[in-house]
Amino acid sequence: MARTQGSHSDITGPRIREAALRLFAQHGYAAVSMRQIAKDVGVQAGALYNYTPDKQSLLFNLMAGHMADLQTAWDAVPQADSALERLRGFTGFHIRFHLERPDAVFIAYMELRNLTEKNFAVIESLRRNYENGVEDILKQGMEQGEFDIPDTKVATLAVIAMLNGVNTWYRSEGRLSLDEVERVYWSMVQKSVST
Template identity: 70%
Template structure:
């Protein structure tokens, strides 16, 4: 079949990813067909295979891109020197980064179960790198006597779960501004580690 007039890979490829992201977040990976994605983009279903191998590859690519962007942004984030300053930087960064990406966050956490084993292992490795950064902060704070954390791994998971939970209720234009949310959550995180 000939390429649709006006279809260009640098335009259509991102549109395929955006449509898949929205549909997976709204309906769940298992409920979305390649035909639905194609319809959303305005191309024939067969044309999608010019941009992705299959639906699994598309899901993996969305998750991998999200995690790589997250890690890259965290590396570039100013962090401060003390463990407390670094924990505050992490808290504020995590909220700020994720508030703008609710669909990507939903997919990154809720669709892990739909990844094939090899893809799951790759995403899990990226997630572990991010979690390890927070655990290093918590461990340094505990060793310096700034935090009271009986188990740094468990505290890492708890803090990330609490921070990521913002995406379940936050709506732009709601009663709390992103800055106010960051401040409140920083206070809760600080107290949760005994700082």
């Protein structure tokens, strides 16, 4: 199949992913067609299939890429010895990482239902790996006597859910700066797990 004139794989591929990410976040996966994505990028619909086999693969790759980037970024954060300091570091990391990627976060949580069973299992496994890292911090805090948590798995999910909420309401021009928001959330997270 001939490439569209002026198309370059190192440019068009990322543009397709960016357009799909934006359109899926704005309209929902089910409402967006490959033709719409192609129009947004400025290529013929058939040209998309040079970069992705289908729309499902595009959704899956966006989600998997987001989870891989999230895990890689978290793995690069230096870890303190204290569980309390590790949890504080996680709180700030999670808020800031996700605020920089609102469309990816929205899709990662809201479009899971549109994945095939096989793709869902892969994404769920990647999410579980990330969650397990947080639960390890909570378990360490229990062992060190810093935390009092009846169920570390539930607490992990509750902390992540609370931190994800920032994406729905925070605006940089709002009443609180990002540093202030992070301090408020850290205070709430700390109180929710402390002895």
